[in-house]
Structures are given as structure tokens and as C-alpha cells.
Amino acid sequence: ExxxxxxxxxxFVAIANAxxxxxxxxxxxxxAHSVTxxxxxxxxxxEKLPIKEQKNFIGMLYYQIDIGMW
Structure with a gap:
């Protein structure tokens, strides 16, 4: 830390599993490669979410990117 x-x-493995x-x-x-x-x-x-929730999540993500949160 x-x-x-x-x-x-x-x-490290125990922490990841926990x-x-x-x-x-x-x-x-x-x-560097961990982002992928x-x-x-x-x-x-x-992909495991219902279609409506997928669309909501993706819309929220695009909004965050568009307003410059990242």
C-alpha cells in the first residue's frame, strides 16, 4: 500500500480472490496491459445485463465521456 x-x-492472489x-x-x-x-x-x-440496462449503462458512460469526466 x-x-x-x-x-x-x-x-496478492488471496486479495484478488477476497x-x-x-x-x-x-x-x-x-x-499498461491491464486496462485491456x-x-x-x-x-x-x-453483456449479462438485460438489454434495457445495457443501453442505460452505455448511455451513462457516453454522457460521462462527453462532459469530460475523464
Whole structure:
């Protein structure tokens, strides 16, 4: 957390499993390629939503991008 110690792999895996997220999600700010993994993970989650909720989510995302939130 403070960068003073390197986390052991088994600890890292335990954290990812406890949070029910991928390693890419945890490393998104550290590893350049992790953004692609997180994007794929989000796509899979969105595809599982009902069509109406998918459209609402995508509309909200476009709105956030258009108003310059990112």
C-alpha cells in the first residue's frame, strides 16, 4: 500500500480472490496491459445485463465521456 514492501504472490492472489476481482483490476494503475483485461471484464459483465440496462449503462458512460469526466 505504501510501497515499502513487495507483496508475495500468494497474498496478492488471496486479495484478488477476497475482493472477487481480476489481477488486472488490481494492477490497472501499474501495468499498461491491464486496462485491456479490465475492459474485457467489464464487457462481459455488461453483456449479462438485460438489454434495457445495457443501453442505460452505455448511455451513462457516453454522457460521462462527453462532459469530460475523464
Amino acid at each position: 505504501r510501497g515499502l514492501k513487495v507483496t508475495k504472490l500468494d497474498t 475482493l472477487d476481482v481480476s489481477a488486472d483490476t488490481l494492477l490497472i494503475d501499474v501495468v 483485461g479490465v475492459t474485457n471484464e467489464l464487457t462481459e459483465k455488461i
